[in-house]
Amino acid sequence: MHRRLRAAPFLPLLLLLLVMHCASGCRAAAHRRVFDDTVPKRGRPPAAVVREVPRRGQGAAQAYTVATAAAAEGTSSEGWAPIRIEVSTEDLEEKTQKLGMKRYCAADGVQCMNYLGETITCKADHVLTGQKRSCIRRRLFPGRQAARGATSRAASG
Numbered sequence: 001m002h003r004r005l006r007a008a009p010f011l012p013l014l015l016l017l018l019v020m021h022c023a024s025g026c027r028a029a030a031h032r033r034v035f036d037d038t039v040p041k042r043g044r045p046p047a048a049v050v051r052e053v054p055r056r057g058q059g060a061a062q063a064y065t066v067a068t069a070a071a072a073e074g075t076s077s078e079g080w081a082p083i084r085i086e087v088s089t090e091d092l093e094e095k096t097q098k099l100g101m102k103r104y105c106a107a108d109g110v111q112c113m114n115y116l117g118e119t120i121t122c123k124a125d126h127v128l129t130g131q132k133r134s135c136i137r138r139r140l141f142p143g144r145q146a147a148r149g150a151t152s153r154a155a156s157g
Helices: 010-030 034-038 130-140 144-156
Strands: 047-051 061-069 080-088 111-113 119-121
Antiparallel strands (some): 111 119
16 A cells, blocks of 8 residues: 655644744844944044154153044044053064063074963064064164154254
8 A cells, every 4th residue: 555645744844934034034134234324424533643753861762652433423523532542662672671581583593572471482474573673663663763863962962
């Protein structure tokens, strides 16, 4: 005897697939990105970056002040709050150490401490040569010599 196939078990499955298909289409149409609500429609929010001229007797640090408009729509000068960012090359100097270890790789195979507080073993590619050191200083402080000249002229004048 042969059994006849019934369509009844397939109907609930077909109905379930149809409901899932419709629900996924509705969910995709209702999707909104939070980024669209948080970013103003007129472009980037205004921000000002000012590099401060080092004063006489200051260390090897360069300070930057960044201010952004915290007021509604960024159109008012009210609500501006400065953020001071200090950049330094002190850790590139020979005398700078943390827990008896240098903060940069001086030679291949030497151990030093990174900025996460971990001890690492230096590889040949990581060694900070004089050429790399001067390149870092030029890129971090492009106007350093001009600022030093301006402060020395102001102090002597």
